[in-house]
Amino acid sequence: MTGNGLASRLALRFIALAYLAVLLLVPVGVVFYRTFEDGVSAVIDSVTTPAAISAFWLTLEVALIAVPLNAIFGVFAAIALVRGRFPGKRLFDALIDLPFAVSPIVIGLALLLVYGRNGLFGEFPLDNWIQVIFSTPGIVLATIFVSLPFVAREVAPVLREIGDEQEQAAATLGASGWQTFRRVTLPAIRWGLIYGVVLSTARAIGEFGAVSVVSGKISGETETLTLLVEKRFQNFDLAGAYAASALLAVIALVTLAGMTLLNKREEDTT
Amino acid sequence: MIKVHAVTKRFGDFVALDNVSLEVPDGSLTALLGPSGSGKSTLLRVIAGLESPDSGDVEVGGQQATHLPPQKRDVGFVFQHYAAFKHMTVRDNVAFGLQIRKRPKDQIKAKVDELLELVGLSGFHTRYPGQLSGGQRQRMALARALAIEPRVLLLDEPFGALDANVRADLRAWLRRLHDEVHVTTVLVTHDQEEAMEVSENLVVLRDGHIEQVGAPCEIYDRPANEFVMGFVGPVSRVDGRLFRPHDLVLSDVPADGADKATVERVLHLGFEVRAEVIRDDGERVVAQLTKAEADALELRDGSTIWLRSPALSATPLNA
Numbered sequence: 001m002t003g004n005g006l007a008s009r010l011a012l013r014f015i016a017l018a019y020l021a022v023l024l025l026v027p028v029g030v031v032f033y034r035t036f037e038d039g040v041s042a043v044i045d046s047v048t049t050p051a052a053i054s055a056f057w058l059t060l061e062v063a064l065i066a067v068p069l070n071a072i073f074g075v076f077a078a079i080a081l082v083r084g085r086f087p088g089k090r091l092f093d094a095l096i097d098l099p100f101a102v103s104p105i106v107i108g109l110a111l112l113l114v115y116g117r118n119g120l121f122g123e124f125p126l127d128n129w130i131q132v133i134f135s136t137p138g139i140v141l142a143t144i145f146v147s148l149p150f151v152a153r154e155v156a157p158v159l160r161e162i163g164d165e166q167e168q169a170a171a172t173l174g175a176s177g178w179q180t181f182r183r184v185t186l187p188a189i190r191w192g193l194i195y196g197v198v199l200s201t202a203r204a205i206g207e208f209g210a211v212s213v214v215s216g217k218i219s220g221e222t223e224t225l226t227l228l229v230e231k232r233f234q235n236f237d238l239a240g241a242y243a244a245s246a247l248l249a250v251i252a253l254v255t256l257a258g259m260t261l262l263n264k265r266e267e268d269t270t
Numbered sequence: 271m272i273k274v275h276a277v278t279k280r281f282g283d284f285v286a287l288d289n290v291s292l293e294v295p296d297g298s299l300t301a302l303l304g305p306s307g308s309g310k311s312t313l314l315r316v317i318a319g320l321e322s323p324d325s326g327d328v329e330v331g332g333q334q335a336t337h338l339p340p341q342k343r344d345v346g347f348v349f350q351h352y353a354a355f356k357h358m359t360v361r362d363n364v365a366f367g368l369q370i371r372k373r374p375k376d377q378i379k380a381k382v383d384e385l386l387e388l389v390g391l392s393g394f395h396t397r398y399p400g401q402l403s404g405g406q407r408q409r410m411a412l413a414r415a416l417a418i419e420p421r422v423l424l425l426d427e428p429f430g431a432l433d434a435n436v437r438a439d440l441r442a443w444l445r446r447l448h449d450e451v452h453v454t455t456v457l458v459t460h461d462q463e464e465a466m467e468v469s470e471n472l473v474v475l476r477d478g479h480i481e482q483v484g485a486p487c488e489i490y491d492r493p494a495n496e497f498v499m500g501f502v503g504p505v506s507r508v509d510g511r512l513f514r515p516h517d518l519v520l521s522d523v524p525a526d527g528a529d530k531a532t533v534e535r536v537l538h539l540g541f542e543v544r545a546e547v548i549r550d551d552g553e554r555v556v557a558q559l560t561k562a563e564a565d566a567l568e569l570r571d572g573s574t575i576w577l578r579s580p581a582l583s584a585t586p587l588n589a
Contacts, residue, residue, distance in 0.1 A: 169355075170366070173417075184355055
């Protein structure tokens with residue numbers, strides 16, 4: 001019986017790992033393999049062209065604006081959803097999921113319809129204030145939109161699980177709302193928040209559909225890394241496309257590692 | 271002194287507190303006793319400021335507190351499920367209120383050491399709540415509440431989540447602690463034995479009303495009504511009247527006013543013996559005896575005995 005149990009357990013494990021390998025590891029591995037097939041110097045040349053450097057910084061800039069905003073919004077949205085009592089709560093709850101329900105390309109078109117030259121606000125913002133479409137603000141808006149739900153959706157269940165007694169205890173001990181949030185709630189939801197930020201970042205740097213509609217794809221100006229990958233792919237520059245993809249993957253890995261480290265340090269100091 | 275005046279609190283259609291007034295004397299240990307849904311926890315939370323009453327006033331330590339947030343009431347609150355700050359060590363949990371009050375570091379350290387000693391957790395400073403047993407967690411929560419030197423200490427079913435033997439230990443411990451610290455304490459419980467054992471002042475609630483207030487023995491001996499009588503101790507019904515089972519007299523010889531009955535079952539519970547008897551007219555009665563009394567009567571299943579209900583007994587005042 002024990003032997004059988006062991007065999008079936010090993011078989012299950014093998015199936016799970018093989019499934020992951022075929023679906024995830026092989027494609028990602030091939031990208032890295034193909035990237036470095038022609039040697040490291042070719043890769044370095046390919047990711048240090050002015051267009052690639054500009055795309056890298058733009059991607060980073062967009063993520064650095066969109067992700068913190070989403071994190072702040074997500075935490076407060078989750079608190080409102082779990083702790084709050086207000087009319088329209090169900091509607092608010094459903095609205096947060098809207099970006100998941102709507103195709104990114106539709107989101108891009110919607111932004112175009114609102115902020116574009118022939119859009120809702122007409123030429124007013126363009127003439128007086130800021131260019132949204134075919135410019136960085138549009139890319140940031142599109143990115144915020146598509147990655148909006150992650151933090152709220154990761155934090156809300158954690159908040160529900162920890163309950164509100166710790167917060168009430170903090171209140172009776174004299175802590176203000178902000179002190180309670182900073183010293184009791186935030187550390188308790190830390191894991192959900194970190195996971196939400198990682199997902200949000202991955203989505204932000206990887207977004208293609210919505211961004212491709214609003215960016216205008218001006219090389220060296222409004223071209224993000226994903227757009228660069230697509231352009232190189234369309235131009236039969238496969239090696240260049242692989243190199244840019246590898247760069248995207250590296251940003252994602254650095255984010256993951258960074259958040260893990262940050263959490264480790266927090267844990268050590270508390 | 272805590273004064274609650276004409277407080278009403280509704281949750282939707284449910285009336286948790288219906289025009290409740292109560293005074294808790296300074297330095298006393300008062301228990302709010304009642305079945306679930308009686309409003310006892312709501313009353314405690316209204317005193318703490320964790321719920322705001324729909325109408326009525328609350329005064330804590332001579333200060334009008336009805337509209338004060340919990341932060342400003344100077345109350346220590348202990349929750350049934352500890353509400354420990356899980357990501358903080360025992361030391362940081364206890365120090366929390368003092369750090370919020372920005373006390374000097376050495377003063378905080380001295381206070382934390384003193385309190386952990388008081389609750390028997392010296393040497394547990396660097397543990398996390400997850401590494402403590404339930405009883406230890408609750409003692410930590412008590413130390414945390416006492417650290418801010420509250421004017422009143424409020425305990426919401428503090429031992430409700432603990433094993434029976436730990437619960438008994440902590441009750442006795444809480445009594446001693448109260449003798450030592452003397453802070454005005456209000457304890458919510460649904461366990462009459464706990465309320466009787468710990469408190470010096472008992473408040474019995476039902477359906478959002480206060481049924482009776484008094485010393486435990488006074489309420490036990492002179493309950494205001496049948497509900498209170500049944501809630502604070504065991505009862506037997508004889509001829510439509512309620513008696514304490516230990517006030518019923520069993521005898522092996524016929525006596526004046528005694529009814530013939532048959533013992534159906536004898537339960538030996540250590541010092542206490544419980545006899546279920548059926549009178550010849552079919553009425554079923556439970557009587558409680560000491561072991562010595564039962565032995566003297568040679569009480570066993572099927573014996574014939576005579577049952578007499580006493581003229582004077584702890585019967586409800588309005589019955």
